[in-house]
Amino acid sequence: MKGSKVHEHEADVPASDLWAIYGTLRAAELLPELLPHVLAKVEVVSGDGGVGTILQLTFPPGLPGLESYKEKFTKVDDESYIKEAQAIDGDILKLGFLSYMVRFEVIAKGPDSSVIRTTVEYEIDDAHPELEAMVSIAPLAATAEKFSEYAKEKKVITQAAS
Structure with a gap:
């Protein structure tokens, strides 16, 4: 069964x-700094952030069946501002997901x-x-909110320092 959120x-x-x-x-x-309740640790296994980069993501304790997994960047488009990361190993796949991919798109509105x-x-x-109920967009929504706040705060600090 395929799906998306x-x-x-x-x-x-x-x-x-x-x-x-x-x-x-x-x-x-x-x-892990801004959202330790979402991810306890993120380690770069290999790569420089481009296509082929592999990360090890470790969840905080308390998520049944989910300790960690590895993802690989399959698309990083610096012109269209799109990044895709595919789960390649770990608990997500062991639970019964045949594939699990996250896409981030940053779209200019002005x-x-x-x-x-x-x-x-x-x-x-x-x-x-029953695994479909485990797919939650909430951690990614929280990430978007925190990254927005961080970028805005950083810009204000940079402007104040100029």
Whole structure:
């Protein structure tokens, strides 16, 4: 069974400022710092943030059946501001997901506004339909909100220092 879930977050931050986080390994550094209840640790296994980069994501204790998994960047488009990461190993696949991919799109709405569209696409083994309830866009929505706040705050600090 295939499915997808989408979330959009409007931000009063330029798309280029958000992409400076989403399109780089800065996102991996910020996630455990800004959202420790979502991800306890993110380690770069290999790569420089481009296509082929592999990350090890470790969840905080208390999520049944989910300790960690590895994802690989399969698309990093610096012109269209799109990044895709595919689960390649770990607990998500062991639970019965046949595939699990997250797409981040940063869409410019104006010079100082944008939309972060996050999509989770997944395929579940037909023997485990209950897994669909585990697919949650909420952590990615919280990430979009925190990254927007961080980018806005950083810009204010940079402008104040100039």
